[in-house]
Amino acid sequence: MRTLLSVDDAMRDFRDKLRSLGQLDNTLVLYTSDHGLLWADHGWLRKSVPYRPSLEVPFYLSWPGGGLGAARxxxxxxxxxxxxxxxxxxxxxxxxxxxxxxxxxxxxxxxxVLAEWWWNRQDKQPIHSWATYIGKAELYTEYYDLHLDRQGRLPGGVNGGEVLFREYYDLRTDPYQLTNKLHGASAEQERRLGVPELARRLTAARTT
Known part of the structure; x- marks a missing residue:
């Protein structure tokens, strides 16, 4: 938190300079960040996993001159x-x-939104490669027996690798992704959840 004080100081100086130049209202300011560590959320410390605390980042826009002056x-x-x-x-x-x-x-x-991650052989604790389809109200993930080779390429292409495990979360009723609805689900239950269609969409998203 102490190191972030320097970021606060820099942002204050930045805004003060724009204000002194009369350009603050007419400058589009965008704040975002890198993805953060999970710090034990879902049992992980790292960030290369398909859960919302790892996937989502702060994102703010300010541009009064362009109609982005009021909070919404x-x-x-x-x-x-x-x-x-x-x-x-x-x-x-x-x-x-x-x-x-x-x-x-x-x-x-x-x-x-499509998010993907590939095991790159450098991790001491490997996480299987995965791809996830993030919809408005659902998140569907497939984990693959797939890794980058030493040249950083994917043997077998993007859609190569056996599917090892899958997860489906209803973000409306389970925003913290605590219950994987595919655990123990029958084929009929998967159909009612729309998982076959989500799997098709995920494959299409990965190849376009």
Whole structure:
């Protein structure tokens, strides 16, 4: 917490300088962070696991001159790939090539976010490679027998590797991901949960 004081000081100085130049209201300020450690949440200390405390990061925008001066919460699904399109949009620049993300200054939204992690052989305590489909109200994860080779490539491609384990969480009723609804579930129960469709969507997201 003491080291964060220097960050607070830097942000104060930054805002004071913009204010002295008369540019504070007309500057788009974006705050975000790296993903944090879990500190024993779900029994993990690290952050390379598909649980919300590891996947989600703080994200704040301020730009009074652009209509972002009043406090409000936006519940759209976003990812770091949306940062560059947002800044380009604010500057009135149309990129020469398409982006994976979209500007958050408009009304565009997405119905899911894809997150992936691959075992890279450097971890003393290996975590199986995984991919997760994060929807508005659900999170579906597959763990794979898959790792990066010494050249950082995926043997067998993105969709290679046997599925070892799966998790499904209803984020509306279980926001802390405490009950994996696939544990002991029958094929019929999985169908009612929509898991086959989520598995299809996850595979499609990983290959596009």
């Amino acid at each position: 919460t936006d519940d759209r699904l976003t990812a770091h790939v949306d940062i560059a399109p947002t800044l380009l949009d604010a500057a009135g620049i149309t990129p020469d090539t398409p982006h994976d993300g979209h500007s958050l200054l408009g009304t565009g939204d997405r119905d899911h």
